[in-house]
Amino acid sequence: MALITAFFLSGLYVLSTNMVREYHYVNSPKTWAGAQTFCREVYTDLATVESKEENIRLLLETQEPGKLAWIGLYDDTKSWMWTMGDGKFDRENSFFRWERNEPNNIGGKQSCVVMNWVGFWRDEICETDRPFVCPSKYILVDTFMTWDVARNYCLSKYTDLVTVRNLTENEKIHPMLARNVWIGLRRNFWTNWSDESLATFKNWYESQPDNSGSTPASCAAVDTTTGTWANFPQRTEEEDTR
Numbered sequence: 001m002a003l004i005t006a007f008f009l010s011g012l013y014v015l016s017t018n019m020v021r022e023y024h025y026v027n028s029p030k031t032w033a034g035a036q037t038f039c040r041e042v043y044t045d046l047a048t049v050e051s052k053e054e055n056i057r058l059l060l061e062t063q064e065p066g067k068l069a070w071i072g073l074y075d076d077t078k079s080w081m082w083t084m085g086d087g088k089f090d091r092e093n094s095f096f097r098w099e100r101n102e103p104n105n106i107g108g109k110q111s112c113v114v115m116n117w118v119g120f121w122r123d124e125i126c127e128t129d130r131p132f133v134c135p136s137k138y139i140l141v142d143t144f145m146t147w148d149v150a151r152n153y154c155l156s157k158y159t160d161l162v163t164v165r166n167l168t169e170n171e172k173i174h175p176m177l178a179r180n181v182w183i184g185l186r187r188n189f190w191t192n193w194s195d196e197s198l199a200t201f202k203n204w205y206e207s208q209p210d211n212s213g214s215t216p217a218s219c220a221a222v223d224t225t226t227g228t229w230a231n232f233p234q235r236t237e238e239e240d241t242r
């Protein structure tokens with residue numbers, strides 16, 4: 001689908017979250033972040049859509065067919081999490097060793113992480129079969145498995161897929177490697193609405209979402225003719241103020 005710049009997108013805003021959501025179409029082109037700020041000030045937040053019925057009701061409010069309007073769904077492409085530990089994740093202080101231009105989420109489908117034989121990391125499609133490393137004395141399992149199957153194997157035989165907390169640990173692992181292996185780092189796609197609620201219902205175009213690149217976030221818009229959703233890159237704050 002053609003890329004339409006954020007400046008041509010309007011927003012759908014939600015007023016009340018009392019049982020029945022009330023949607024308001026605002027025909028005032030803004031970036032996703034600009035729309036979010038506006039509607040948090042004037043209403044409650046960008047639109048959250050939790051069911052097919054809500055998506056239909058939202059469509060009835062848009063009035064202008066053939067447009068794209070922002071909704072509150074976004075993909076936090078930096079939300080990496082190690083499988084082991086308490087789930088808390090400190091982005092600033094966490095150790096990462098990405099290859100140049102990685103992670104790039106090619107095709108919007110890469111959410112699991114491999115380490116290569118020199119110790120650098122990249123994101124890959126979780127369904128790829130690869131060897132993997134289990135802790136804690138760094139056990140290389142040279143059998144090809146998908147990330148999920150590899151994780152279950154490590155959980156049943158050891159503790160989990162390996163967590164790499166610093167360069168010292170990274171340097172202990174890669175000399176064992178002949179090829180890319182799974183490590184215990186991944187992220188989940190399109191998990192949250194702008195109001196922080198968990199996104200369960202989705203209404204994407206068939207080929208969507210396909211966000212790729214290293215933008216910090218990607219955001220969803222609804223087609224006001226069909227009610228189908230598409231993803232667009234989030235612009236930076238800097239670009240927003242231009």
Ligand SMILES: *[C@@H]1O[C@H](CO)[C@@H](O)[C@H](O)[C@H]1NC(C)=O
Nearest residue numbers: 095164165166167168169170
């Ligand atoms: C690396 O992390 C491990 C686990 O937290 C810790 O025991 C070790 O001291 C750390 N090494 C360095 C050099 O920071």
Ligand SMILES: *[C@@H]1O[C@H](CO)[C@@H](O)[C@H](O)[C@H]1NC(C)=O
Nearest residue numbers: 076079191192193196197198
């Ligand atoms: C997403 O929503 C869940 C459930 O409300 C919440 O626990 C989590 O912190 C949210 N994630 C982000 C990145 O805001």
